[in-house]
């Protein structure tokens with residue numbers, strides 16, 4: 398099965414975002430991954446609503462918002478109004494996950510929950526039937542361009558088993574250190590959505606790289 402590909406704008410050229418958004422629009426990418434960091438939950442700050450609004454005006458792809466912030470509940474309504482299609486919050490940052498997930502869905506967004514590398518998938522057992530997506534961090538969140546954590550393959554397989562055990566229809570998305578080399582292995586382990594920042598934006602031909610990731614299930618590099 399072909400994966401969905403979500404280029405992460407964090408690795409784009411911030412001096413000329415329009416041209417990178419147009420490149421994504423004209424590519425075979427499925428979603429546009431938008432990382433929001435608050436400098437508290439993660440040791441970095443990225444972008445916020447004004448940039449998101451500008452991107453939403455320009456893009457033809459669904460926006461996949463990944464919130465790396467404390468108290469994400471405070472802003473969910475605003476992400477709905479702004480036009481996010483998928484809203485992912487971190488398991489580790491929320492106290493009342495069931496309520497928060499229900500609220501995201503009530504605003505017609507797909508609800509995702511993300512796990513840091515050290516958090517076991519077993520914590521999701523009770524919430525999985527309510528989720529549209531689980532985002533497994535395959536690096537520590539906060540920065541693009543880090544090295545993929547190899548233990549993630551077994552975590553993906555465990556999550557896939559838990560999803561079918563619980564009757565969930567959640568997709569599995571991975572984020573961090575995705576390359577042309579590990580992408581086919583990730584798909585083989587059960588991943589449905591591949592986020593990629595540096596692999597796409599630091600390549601000579603980003604649009605072609607998106608397409609190579611999209612079609613890499615056929616090929617072990």
Ligand code: DX5
Pocket residue numbers: 405406407408430432463536537538539540541542543572573574575592593594595596
């Ligand atoms: C990191 C972000 C990622 C990041 C991935 O915390 O969530 O989306 O942009 O970048 P790469 O693909 O370069 O590891």
Ligand code: ZN
Pocket residue numbers: 405430431432463572592
């Ligand atoms: Zn992300």
